[in-house]
Amino acid sequence: MANLLDIASQAPRVPAASPAGGRWGLLFIVAMSALSVLGTGCASDYVARTASARSAYQSSDYQRALSELDGEQKEAPERDQLLLLLDKGMVLHAAGQWEESTKVLAQADELSSQLDITSVSEEAGILLSNERRRAYRGEDFEKLMISVLQALNYAELNRDEDALVEVRRVNERIEKMITEEKKPYEQLAIARYLGGVLYEDQREWDSAFIDYMKAYELEPRLGGLVEPLLRLAKKTGRDDAYATLSQKFPNVAHDAVGPGEGQLVVVVEAGLSPQKERVSRDYGDSGDLIEVPVYRDRGGTPPVRVSVESQAEQAVTVTSLSRVAQVHLNDRIGRMLAKQLAGAVAKAGVAAGVGALTKSKELGVLTFLILNAGNQADLRSWLSLPAEFQVARFRLPPGKHTVQVDAPGRPTTHLVEVKPGRVEVLVVRSY
Amino acid sequence: MNTRRLLLSALVAVSLAGCGGSRAFTRGTYEDPNTIEMLGDRFNENDLQLIAKKMAESLANAPRFAQAPPQGAALPIVLVGKLRNSTSEHIDMRSLGDKIQTALAQTGRFALVDQQARQDIAEEYEYQQSGYVNPNAAKAPGQQASVDFLMTGDLASIIQEVGRDKLVYYKMTAKLNDVRTGTIAWTDEKQIRKKFEKQGVSW
Numbered sequence: 001m002a003n004l005l006d007i008a009s010q011a012p013r014v015p016a017a018s019p020a021g022g023r024w025g026l027l028f029i030v031a032m033s034a035l036s037v038l039g040t041g042c043a044s045d046y047v048a049r050t051a052s053a054r055s056a057y058q059s060s061d062y063q064r065a066l067s068e069l070d071g072e073q074k075e076a077p078e079r080d081q082l083l084l085l086l087d088k089g090m091v092l093h094a095a096g097q098w099e100e101s102t103k104v105l106a107q108a109d110e111l112s113s114q115l116d117i118t119s120v121s122e123e124a125g126i127l128l129s130n131e132r133r134r135a136y137r138g139e140d141f142e143k144l145m146i147s148v149l150q151a152l153n154y155a156e157l158n159r160d161e162d163a164l165v166e167v168r169r170v171n172e173r174i175e176k177m178i179t180e181e182k183k184p185y186e187q188l189a190i191a192r193y194l195g196g197v198l199y200e201d202q203r204e205w206d207s208a209f210i211d212y213m214k215a216y217e218l219e220p221r222l223g224g225l226v227e228p229l230l231r232l233a234k235k236t237g238r239d240d241a242y243a244t245l246s247q248k249f250p251n252v253a254h255d256a257v258g259p260g261e262g263q264l265v266v267v268v269e270a271g272l273s274p275q276k277e278r279v280s281r282d283y284g285d286s287g288d289l290i291e292v293p294v295y296r297d298r299g300g301t302p303p304v305r306v307s308v309e310s311q312a313e314q315a316v317t318v319t320s321l322s323r324v325a326q327v328h329l330n331d332r333i334g335r336m337l338a339k340q341l342a343g344a345v346a347k348a349g350v351a352a353g354v355g356a357l358t359k360s361k362e363l364g365v366l367t368f369l370i371l372n373a374g375n376q377a378d379l380r381s382w383l384s385l386p387a388e389f390q391v392a393r394f395r396l397p398p399g400k401h402t403v404q405v406d407a408p409g410r411p412t413t414h415l416v417e418v419k420p421g422r423v424e425v426l427v428v429r430s431y
Numbered sequence: 432m433n434t435r436r437l438l439l440s441a442l443v444a445v446s447l448a449g450c451g452g453s454r455a456f457t458r459g460t461y462e463d464p465n466t467i468e469m470l471g472d473r474f475n476e477n478d479l480q481l482i483a484k485k486m487a488e489s490l491a492n493a494p495r496f497a498q499a500p501p502q503g504a505a506l507p508i509v510l511v512g513k514l515r516n517s518t519s520e521h522i523d524m525r526s527l528g529d530k531i532q533t534a535l536a537q538t539g540r541f542a543l544v545d546q547q548a549r550q551d552i553a554e555e556y557e558y559q560q561s562g563y564v565n566p567n568a569a570k571a572p573g574q575q576a577s578v579d580f581l582m583t584g585d586l587a588s589i590i591q592e593v594g595r596d597k598l599v600y601y602k603m604t605a606k607l608n609d610v611r612t613g614t615i616a617w618t619d620e621k622q623i624r625k626k627f628e629k630q631g632v633s634w
Binding site for chain 1: 516521524592
């Protein structure tokens with residue numbers, strides 16, 4: 001890789017186009033320096049700019065977080081618009097403003113689809129600058145999370161049909177990524193489990209069993225959460241599956257839900273999603289030629305205990321976004337490295353051109369160093385997402401109940417109404 | 432000289448790439464709503480019209496309803512009920528129901544009851560019984576027509592993406608349930624298949 005500098009320094013010496021060649025070279029450097037400053041300066045880093053909003057969000061001060069994000073929306077460049085919509089949608093979701101959250105996340109979803117189209121001009125520009133200048137498109141799992149959050153929003157709004165639309169969208173999208181795009185992903189257990197809950201609420205027993213079963217295959221450590229799987233295997237006459245599951249979970253009671261009973265499923269969005277940080281691939285003394293991000297966990301996810309009157313349960317992790325994020329980013333690293341290499345070659349080409357035009361080896365090297373000085377890994381990510389989706393479920397008599405969610409240091413209380421034969425969903429954010 | 436210009440142009444393009452401004456729609460024209468425009472791969476108003484037209488025609492031409500009732504005889508009373516959305520798109524099923532209801536009314540073979548209006552009518556009874564309205568002219572509960580048939584339906588979709596091609600298939604199944612007997616008096620389906628070519632690259 002250090003050869004790239006050699007390319008710049010050993011540029012062919014072509015005759016100067018005019019006696020003004022030296023002046024042009026100097027002008028060129030000045031232009032490049034200015035553009036380099038402009039490149040990073042037309043807006044500073046989104047993660048840094050929104051630190052205060054994130055701090056308010058993590059303190060459950062949602063109104064301040066929203067107000068700061070609204071302020072940011074007026075100033076932020078277009079390339080950060082998706083992140084802004086994602087963060088705003090998540091804050092509204094955490095604040096229990098479900099309807100508003102569905103609208104903002106729908107905008108994010110639409111923008112994400114538009115950004116999926118590769119812009120040739122943008123790609124060309126990035127070759128000579130860095131990834132941070134690209135419009136943020138979202139990691140694959142972040143695109144899936146839009147629909148997961150939407151499903152939870154709609155479930156809270158009792159719009160089960162819309163919630164199921166979002167669950168189907170998650171499953172279809174990820175299926176496409178796996179089968180058509182050949183990505184090494186797997187389906188999201190939380191989407192499948194939520195699908196099971198919603199189908200069960202709609203009394204579509206077969207569909208509910210299929211989704212619960214898929215969630216169990218994806219996350220075999222569901223523990224007591226397999227209760228509906230056992231119950232529906234029996235109810236839908238899946239004798240073989242029932243025999244196998246009963247053997248595996250002999251202690252999980254799964255009596256039929258009585259006519260005077262309802263169910264409550266508590267979805268806890270726990271902890272903070274992992275954050276990207278820079279890791280340089282330093283090749284000799286030529287500077288950080290190539291930079292790619294890695295995900296770093298932001299602290300552990302505390303155990304959450306959920307209690308409803310006399311019943312208490314430890315919430316079970318159904319999907320860990322820390323793990324999913326790692327898999328998705330690892331899949332992208334190869335393509336990222338190839339692009340950075342192409343960018344380094346393009347910069348070396350420009351530097352060689354400058355060296356040739358100015359008949360100055362030093363200016364060629366300097367041009368390369370200036371161009372490459374802006375090489376920075378893109379550390380933007382949807383930081384308001386939780387680290388884990390945890391679930392606890394209860395059978396309760398119909399009526400109003402008080403739910404206590406005990407996350408270390410920050411217990412919360414929620415009021416729910418359970419209806420006979422129905423499955424109520426309660427979504428809680430814990431940090 | 433050309434090389435210099437090229438290099439400078441490239442760098443200017445770099446600087447502008449990340450700071451583009453937003454676009455706004457400033458001019459527009461009226462379009463015929465019956466014109467088929469497939470601007471996206473989503474369920475659109477034309478699909479809505481195709482389904483409603485097919486269902487209304489099929490029902491009006493079904494053997495049981497093809498003959499207009501004799502003079503003075505009551506038309507069969509139909510309520511367009513729950514149409515389920517089993518696709519992976521947010522589709523306004525109420526709008527689809529309204530479209531079918533309108534198409535059925537226009538055949539002249541059916542009398543229709545509007546489910547959405549029932550609550551409003553109940554409130555109107557309360558108002559008319561409140562003393563504000565002439566008691567001799569006031570309407571009261573107990574005189575509404577009894578629905579003969581309830582229409583239900585389900586819209587499902589299958590989406591396949593192969594390379595740059597995207598195939599979208601919709602199937603709307605509608606049923607007319609005889610409220611008295613619980614039997615299905617009529618059923619039909621409308622299938623729609625659309626093919627799209629995905630845009631992967633733009634300037």
